[in-house]
Amino acid sequence: MALPDVVVVGAGVIGAACAEALTAHGIRVLVLDRAAPAAGTTASGEGNVLVSDKEPGPELGLAQASRRRWPTLLAELREELGPSAAEVEWDPKGGLVVATTADAAQPLATFAAAQREAGVDARPISTSEAAELEPHLTKAVTAAVHYPEDAQLQPVLATTTLLAAVRKRGGRVRSGTEALGVDRSGTGAVQAVRTNRGRIPCSAVINACGPWSGDFARAAGAPIQILPRRGVVLVTAPLPPDTVRHKVYDADYVGAVASGDADLQTSTVVESTKAGTVLIGSSRQRVGFDGTLRVEVLRELARKAVNLFPFLAEVQIMRSYGGFRPYAPDHLPVIGEDPRLPGLWHATGHEGAGIGLAAATGQLVAELFTGRDPHVDPKPFRVDRPQ
Numbered sequence: 001m002a003l004p005d006v007v008v009v010g011a012g013v014i015g016a017a018c019a020e021a022l023t024a025h026g027i028r029v030l031v032l033d034r035a036a037p038a039a040g041t042t043a044s045g046e047g048n049v050l051v052s053d054k055e056p057g058p059e060l061g062l063a064q065a066s067r068r069r070w071p072t073l074l075a076e077l078r079e080e081l082g083p084s085a086a087e088v089e090w091d092p093k094g095g096l097v098v099a100t101t102a103d104a105a106q107p108l109a110t111f112a113a114a115q116r117e118a119g120v121d122a123r124p125i126s127t128s129e130a131a132e133l134e135p136h137l138t139k140a141v142t143a144a145v146h147y148p149e150d151a152q153l154q155p156v157l158a159t160t161t162l163l164a165a166v167r168k169r170g171g172r173v174r175s176g177t178e179a180l181g182v183d184r185s186g187t188g189a190v191q192a193v194r195t196n197r198g199r200i201p202c203s204a205v206i207n208a209c210g211p212w213s214g215d216f217a218r219a220a221g222a223p224i225q226i227l228p229r230r231g232v233v234l235v236t237a238p239l240p241p242d243t244v245r246h247k248v249y250d251a252d253y254v255g256a257v258a259s260g261d262a263d264l265q266t267s268t269v270v271e272s273t274k275a276g277t278v279l280i281g282s283s284r285q286r287v288g289f290d291g292t293l294r295v296e297v298l299r300e301l302a303r304k305a306v307n308l309f310p311f312l313a314e315v316q317i318m319r320s321y322g323g324f325r326p327y328a329p330d331h332l333p334v335i336g337e338d339p340r341l342p343g344l345w346h347a348t349g350h351e352g353a354g355i356g357l358a359a360a361t362g363q364l365v366a367e368l369f370t371g372r373d374p375h376v377d378p379k380p381f382r383v384d385r386p387q
Helices: 013-024 058-081 102-117 127-133 155-168 210-220 252-258 295-308 310-314 351-370
Strands: 006-009 029-032 095-099 123-125 143-147 172-174 179-184 190-195 198-201 204-207 227-236 247-250 265-272 278-284 317-327 334-337 344-348
Touching: 006 013, 013 029, 013 155, 013 344, 013 351, 029 155, 058 155, 058 351, 095 102, 095 127, 102 143, 123 127, 127 143, 155 172, 155 351, 179 210, 190 204, 204 210, 210 227, 210 317, 210 344, 227 295, 227 351, 247 295, 265 295, 278 295, 295 310, 317 351, 334 351, 344 351
Parallel strands: 006 029, 006 204, 029 172, 095 247, 204 344
Antiparallel strands: 095 143, 123 143, 179 190, 190 198, 227 278, 227 317, 247 265, 265 278, 334 344
16 A cells, blocks of 8 residues: 555544645545544534634635635535535525624624725624524624625534545545654654554654644644633524524624633524524633533523523523634644644644634645645744744
């Protein structure tokens, strides 16, 4: 069996997107994961593909590129794999951001105006128009912005579809294999990945380990600062179709996303799934890798969701789940080759936006790896950027 050109460490959506984009260019890829594909951060995501929550800047540009790329990529994968093998529950349903206090109305309008200058379709609408879009929404709305570009997909299905394409092109995916570090050649470049199942020769390795990326980078001898940030989601019992029609969140969500505060932050996010369940989030808290589900967090999420959609007070919560997001202190992903160790690449630090940013991230990694012109400016994401 031919040795891989590239070993991707991490079989979540970011690692899968990188592997898919590389194999599309004929590069031999092996994807490793110490558990199973999509079993970590990806399985804990809501599947958001958003432009509405990002202020103008590099991350928004990456999000816009990824939002454009996802439908095209999914169409290509359906053509290659067949419709049933490439079903990811893509839903371009749009988003609705609302203010529920007088003080929040102007900041929401200002934020949307700045996004429009950056090319985002951000449409201020009246409170009555918001009620037409979401009939069960609270009557306390003071301002609203409609984001038609926001979308959703099922993150586990998206990941397994990307990996199916990798396999079809001759790439391999190996579960239960933990990457322990890298071996260097006489010139100091990567020449192999060390794992708990032996040594794998390769010319490059991509660190797509999500919240554990900092650990792998240190083991490889090129440390980066990626921290785990825990989030929790509530899941309701199935509801009738169109009960919640868009991704709906309170305007304070944008501030929580951008904050680096280690303390618990919660903001109201409500959206439905194809199965009829409603997902309720979101929380952010830096607690290391402590996976304890805290009752006070669940209670706060439920309380704020009822404030946004009062009917939820009568709806049963079926389950809750949590996970760790890869958090970079400057809130930008780390994408590209590490100048300290030739052959070591990073694709991590996307925090809660990994699903939405994956398509463009994979494309950017493949462009940089093959020497093609990048479709977005890679400089803001380089590992040695100014902090």
